[in-house]
Amino acid sequence: MAAQQGDERAIALLVSGSHAHVRRFARTLCSTPEDAEDAAQEALVVLYRKIGTLRVTAALASWLFQIVRRECVRRMRLSLRVHTANAAVEQSAEDAALMRMEMERIVASISALPPDQRAAVVLRDVHGLSGGATADALGLSRAAMKSRLHRGREALHERLEETPTGTDEGARRIER
Numbered sequence: 001m002a003a004q005q006g007d008e009r010a011i012a013l014l015v016s017g018s019h020a021h022v023r024r025f026a027r028t029l030c031s032t033p034e035d036a037e038d039a040a041q042e043a044l045v046v047l048y049r050k051i052g053t054l055r056v057t058a059a060l061a062s063w064l065f066q067i068v069r070r071e072c073v074r075r076m077r078l079s080l081r082v083h084t085a086n087a088a089v090e091q092s093a094e095d096a097a098l099m100r101m102e103m104e105r106i107v108a109s110i111s112a113l114p115p116d117q118r119a120a121v122v123l124r125d126v127h128g129l130s131g132g133a134t135a136d137a138l139g140l141s142r143a144a145m146k147s148r149l150h151r152g153r154e155a156l157h158e159r160l161e162e163t164p165t166g167t168d169e170g171a172r173r174i175e176r
Contacts, residue, residue, distance in 0.1 A: 014047070014051070014060075018044065018047065018060075018061075018064060019040065019044060021061075022040045022043050022044060022064055022065075022068055023036065023037065023040040025040075025065055025068055025137065026039040026040040026043075026068045026071075026072060028123070028129060028133055028136070028137040029068065029069060029072040029073075029122075029123060029127065029137060030072040030075060030076075030127075031072075031075075031076060031079065031126075031127055035072065035075045035076075035079075036072070038071070038075070039068050039071035039072050039075065040068060042067065042068075042071045043064050043067040043068045043071065044064075046067050047060075047063075047064060047067075069119065073122065076122070076126065076127075077107060080103060080107065105160070105163055106160070108163075109156055109159040109160050109163065110122065110126075110156060112159060113152050113155055113156060113159075114152075114155075116138075116148050117148050117149075117151050117152030117155060118152065119138055119148075120134060120138065120145055120148040120149040120152050121149060121152040121153060121156060123137055123138070124145075124149050125153075131145065131146065134149070
Protein backbone atom coordinates (compact mmCIF):
# COMPACT_ATOMS: atom_id res chain seq x y z
CA MET A 1 0.00 0.00 0.00
CA ALA A 2 1.47 3.32 -1.08
CA ALA A 3 0.29 5.11 2.08
CA GLN A 4 2.38 2.79 4.23
CA GLN A 5 5.49 3.77 2.29
CA GLY A 6 4.86 7.48 2.95
CA ASP A 7 3.11 8.56 -0.25
CA GLU A 8 1.52 11.86 0.86
CA ARG A 9 -1.22 11.71 -1.78
CA ALA A 10 -2.19 8.14 -0.84
CA ILE A 11 -2.28 9.08 2.84
CA ALA A 12 -4.46 12.11 2.09
CA LEU A 13 -6.86 9.95 0.09
CA LEU A 14 -6.97 7.35 2.86
CA VAL A 15 -7.64 9.95 5.55
CA SER A 16 -10.34 11.73 3.55
CA GLY A 17 -11.99 8.43 2.62
CA SER A 18 -11.98 7.19 6.21
CA HIS A 19 -13.17 10.37 7.92
CA ALA A 20 -16.92 9.86 7.44
CA HIS A 21 -16.83 6.27 8.71
CA VAL A 22 -14.63 7.11 11.66
CA ARG A 23 -16.80 10.10 12.61
CA ARG A 24 -20.00 8.02 12.38
CA PHE A 25 -18.48 5.34 14.62
CA ALA A 26 -17.30 7.98 17.12
CA ARG A 27 -20.81 9.43 17.32
CA THR A 28 -22.13 6.06 18.47
CA LEU A 29 -19.53 5.81 21.24
CA CYS A 30 -18.90 9.31 22.54
CA SER A 31 -21.36 11.10 24.79
CA THR A 32 -21.31 14.44 22.95
CA PRO A 33 -20.98 15.41 19.29
CA GLU A 34 -17.91 17.51 20.18
CA ASP A 35 -16.20 14.54 21.82
CA ALA A 36 -17.07 12.39 18.80
CA GLU A 37 -15.52 14.90 16.40
CA ASP A 38 -12.41 15.20 18.57
CA ALA A 39 -12.08 11.41 18.84
CA ALA A 40 -12.43 11.04 15.06
CA GLN A 41 -9.81 13.73 14.48
CA GLU A 42 -7.46 12.06 16.96
CA ALA A 43 -7.84 8.73 15.15
CA LEU A 44 -7.05 10.32 11.81
CA VAL A 45 -4.01 12.13 13.23
CA VAL A 46 -2.71 8.83 14.62
CA LEU A 47 -3.41 7.20 11.25
CA TYR A 48 -1.44 9.91 9.48
CA ARG A 49 1.50 9.63 11.90
CA LYS A 50 1.70 5.86 12.21
CA ILE A 51 0.43 4.42 8.92
CA GLY A 52 3.92 3.13 8.17
CA THR A 53 3.91 0.92 11.28
CA LEU A 54 0.75 -0.93 10.27
CA ARG A 55 1.76 -4.40 9.11
CA VAL A 56 -1.46 -5.68 7.57
CA THR A 57 -3.55 -3.27 5.52
CA ALA A 58 -6.65 -5.36 6.17
CA ALA A 59 -6.39 -4.39 9.86
CA LEU A 60 -6.67 -0.67 9.09
CA ALA A 61 -10.38 -0.29 9.89
CA SER A 62 -10.09 -2.30 13.08
CA TRP A 63 -7.07 -0.27 14.14
CA LEU A 64 -8.85 3.04 13.48
CA PHE A 65 -11.98 1.99 15.35
CA GLN A 66 -9.88 0.86 18.32
CA ILE A 67 -8.26 4.28 18.47
CA VAL A 68 -11.70 5.94 18.38
CA ARG A 69 -13.03 3.60 21.07
CA ARG A 70 -10.08 4.33 23.38
CA GLU A 71 -10.37 8.07 22.81
CA CYS A 72 -14.11 8.04 23.58
CA VAL A 73 -13.51 6.09 26.81
CA ARG A 74 -10.72 8.51 27.76
CA ARG A 75 -13.02 11.47 27.18
CA MET A 76 -15.81 9.81 29.17
CA ARG A 77 -13.46 9.33 32.13
CA LEU A 78 -12.35 12.95 31.88
CA SER A 79 -15.97 14.04 31.74
CA LEU A 80 -16.76 12.01 34.86
CA ARG A 81 -13.89 13.70 36.69
CA VAL A 82 -15.11 17.15 35.64
CA HIS A 83 -18.69 16.27 36.58
CA THR A 84 -17.54 14.99 39.97
CA ALA A 85 -15.51 18.16 40.53
CA ASN A 86 -18.50 20.35 39.63
CA ALA A 87 -20.78 18.35 41.91
CA ALA A 88 -18.25 18.70 44.73
CA VAL A 89 -18.73 22.47 44.70
CA GLU A 90 -22.37 22.00 45.72
CA GLN A 91 -21.67 19.28 48.31
CA SER A 92 -19.80 19.24 51.55
CA ALA A 93 -16.18 18.18 51.32
CA GLU A 94 -17.03 14.91 53.06
CA ASP A 95 -19.87 14.09 50.67
CA ALA A 96 -17.68 15.00 47.71
CA ALA A 97 -14.92 12.68 48.89
CA LEU A 98 -17.37 9.81 49.36
CA MET A 99 -18.91 10.47 45.94
CA ARG A 100 -15.46 10.53 44.32
CA MET A 101 -14.52 7.25 46.00
CA GLU A 102 -17.73 5.63 44.80
CA MET A 103 -17.21 6.95 41.25
CA GLU A 104 -13.64 5.64 41.25
CA ARG A 105 -14.87 2.26 42.46
CA ILE A 106 -17.41 2.07 39.65
CA VAL A 107 -14.94 3.20 36.97
CA ALA A 108 -12.33 0.73 38.26
CA SER A 109 -14.90 -2.07 38.20
CA ILE A 110 -15.91 -1.24 34.64
CA SER A 111 -12.26 -0.96 33.60
CA ALA A 112 -11.56 -4.42 35.04
CA LEU A 113 -14.10 -6.05 32.73
CA PRO A 114 -12.78 -7.94 29.69
CA PRO A 115 -12.63 -5.53 26.71
CA ASP A 116 -15.56 -7.09 24.81
CA GLN A 117 -17.84 -6.95 27.86
CA ARG A 118 -16.62 -3.49 28.84
CA ALA A 119 -17.42 -2.09 25.40
CA ALA A 120 -20.97 -3.51 25.51
CA VAL A 121 -21.62 -2.18 29.03
CA VAL A 122 -20.21 1.28 28.30
CA LEU A 123 -22.09 1.72 25.05
CA ARG A 124 -25.40 0.41 26.36
CA ASP A 125 -25.45 1.50 30.01
CA VAL A 126 -23.16 4.52 30.16
CA HIS A 127 -23.86 6.10 26.79
CA GLY A 128 -27.44 4.83 26.61
CA LEU A 129 -27.29 3.49 23.05
CA SER A 130 -30.08 1.24 21.89
CA GLY A 131 -29.44 -2.47 21.57
CA GLY A 132 -29.30 -2.23 17.79
CA ALA A 133 -26.91 0.73 17.82
CA THR A 134 -24.68 -1.03 20.35
CA ALA A 135 -24.61 -4.20 18.27
CA ASP A 136 -23.80 -2.19 15.13
CA ALA A 137 -21.03 -0.23 16.86
CA LEU A 138 -19.43 -3.45 18.05
CA GLY A 139 -19.96 -5.25 14.74
CA LEU A 140 -22.02 -7.99 16.39
CA SER A 141 -25.44 -9.54 15.99
CA ARG A 142 -28.00 -8.39 18.56
CA ALA A 143 -27.90 -11.82 20.20
CA ALA A 144 -24.11 -11.72 20.56
CA MET A 145 -24.25 -8.16 21.91
CA LYS A 146 -26.94 -9.14 24.45
CA SER A 147 -24.83 -12.07 25.57
CA ARG A 148 -21.74 -9.88 26.09
CA LEU A 149 -23.83 -7.24 27.82
CA HIS A 150 -25.37 -9.80 30.16
CA ARG A 151 -21.98 -11.31 31.03
CA GLY A 152 -20.53 -7.84 31.53
CA ARG A 153 -23.35 -6.73 33.81
CA GLU A 154 -23.08 -9.92 35.85
CA ALA A 155 -19.31 -9.54 36.23
CA LEU A 156 -19.72 -5.86 37.12
CA HIS A 157 -22.40 -6.68 39.69
CA GLU A 158 -20.18 -9.34 41.29
CA ARG A 159 -17.18 -7.02 41.38
CA LEU A 160 -19.18 -4.19 42.93
CA GLU A 161 -20.57 -6.58 45.54
CA GLU A 162 -17.02 -7.73 46.42
CA THR A 163 -15.51 -4.27 46.84
CA PRO A 164 -16.55 -2.06 49.75
CA THR A 165 -18.67 0.94 48.88
CA GLY A 166 -17.31 4.42 49.36
CA THR A 167 -19.92 5.17 51.99
CA ASP A 168 -19.10 2.10 54.08
CA GLU A 169 -15.38 2.79 53.83
CA GLY A 170 -15.95 6.46 54.59
CA ALA A 171 -18.11 5.60 57.60
CA ARG A 172 -15.35 3.35 58.92
CA ARG A 173 -12.81 6.14 58.56
CA ILE A 174 -15.08 8.64 60.32
CA GLU A 175 -15.74 6.27 63.24
CA ARG A 176 -12.02 5.80 63.95
